[in-house]
Amino acid sequence: MNTKSSSITILKSTLFRGGGLEKYTRRIIQAFLDKNWKVTVLTTGKIPSDNEMQKGSPNLQIVTHKYLSPCSFLKVLEFDRFCRKYLENHPTDVVFGLDRNSFQTHIRAGNGVHASYLEKRKKSDSFLKRLSYRINPLHQILLHMEKRAFTHPLLQKIFTNSSMVKEEIIQFFQVDPSKIEVVHNAVEWSELQTPFTNWQEGKNLLAKQLQINPSLYQFIFIGHNYQRKGLDRFLEALAGLPRQNYHLTVVGKDKNIQKYKQYTENLGIKNQVTFVGEAKSLPFYQLADCIVIPSYYDPFANVTVEALAMGVYVVSSKTNGGHEILSETGGVVIDSLENLESIRLALETAMKYPKTTESALKIRNSVKDRDFSSQITFFTDACAL
Structure with a gap:
């Protein structure tokens, strides 16, 4: 290892939530600790008392910032200012960003490109919503922040989780392609062995609980914010299939869930669709024949690789970067939403x-080959160069 780069500062505004990006961040932190790096993490919020990661390593320091502002757009600026000030007083050779910050030497662009996200949203949002892009301060701050980050003269490497995002960064910011490495999302492949082996038992159990016919072809949809995830278009297309042959289970929360339930009634497929709200995904992978991911914009939807690791066929939009890992027998790509x-x-x-x-x-x-154990070391090796 290059000893000059034995210390690293990792930027992630939310670290202890249960989301996929937070879990991925914690795995990256642990990978650096396993390679004997001295790791400082800049984040926000209270550090849980049961934080085993920090207890287990003297080389890990977590520095947390308490937000002063209640506004989301001001929080973005506040966290960026906190990080820049800290780095001025505590410089390290590597600054690894996993969020929205104006400066880092290495970026994992897991959120994709905000400019491209807004372009894709135009296809599903109303005229007034599209108009708000120009005046919404959060959008303007994120656009400004990502431009500074991707064009910063000290930026050394960008990691994207799809080729789609790599091409967007090149298109919007004219970044040298040699600076960008594509590292598709990893999955807990080995840890999923037992639930995969027992998928038939799990399917029958959940079908009984939900009172659905397990002999029907089982579609699932997993995600929050149904509109951005394309649920409306999925339901419209589903209504054109023979209704006696399938069932759809929708997993995830949305503030307009009642509107979507009514929409299934309007489409005549109310009896073919079950909404379960927020729930753990694993039992639904056991239930499913197929997961449908019709997202208008997803840099790489984690459910893509999770479903595949559970033996579930995937239908994906082209605007989910995860479609890049589909094999011919493992899934199909929607040509146009x-x-x-x-x-x-x-x-x-x-x-x-x-x-x-x-x-x-x-x-x-x-x-x-996409198990975390084999993929996560890519970042430590790249930062050690």
Whole structure:
């Protein structure tokens, strides 16, 4: 290892939530600690008393900032200012950003490109909502912040979780392509072995609990913010399929969930769709033949690789970067979200591949090399150069 780069500051405004990006951040921190780096983490909020990560390593320091502002856009500025001030007084050779900050030497752009996100949202948002992009201070701050970050003269390396995001960074900010490395999201492949092995038992149990027919083809949709995730288009396409052949379970929260329930009634598919709200994903992977990810913009939806690791067939939009890892037998890509026929054809293709012991194992093995244990060291090795 290059001893000059044996200390690192990691920037992540939220560290102890249960989200996928927070979990990924904690794994990256642990990977650096395992390589004997001295790690400082700049974050916000209270450090949990049961934080085993910090207890177990003398090389880890977590510095937390308490927000003064209640406004989301001011919090972004506040955290960035906190990080810059800290780094001025405590410089390290590597500054690894996993959030929205104006300066870092290395960035994992897990949130994608905000400018591209707004472009994609135009396809689903109302005229007034699109108009608000220009006056919403949060959007303007994030656009300014990412431009400073991606064009900073001290930036050495950008890690993206899809080629889609890499191309967006090149398109919007003219970044040298050699600065950008694509590292697709990893998954707890080994840890999922037991629930995968027991998927049939889990399927029957959950189907009984939800009072749905397990012999039907089981679609699932997992995600919060249904509009951005494309649930409306999915439901419209689903209504064009023979209703006696499938069931859809929608997992995740949305402030307008009642509107979507009413929409299924308007489409005539109320009895084919079950909304369960926020819930743990694992039992639904056991239930599912297919997960549908019709997102208008997702740098790389974690549910893509999680579903594959559970042997579930994937239908994905092109604007989910996760579609890049789909094998020919493991999934299909929706050609255009604007074209209902395109979505319907993808769903019909999926229904030709009901989950079996053999097909599930083949799909699961297609992402065997994406286990966290084999992927996470990429970051430590790249930062040591």
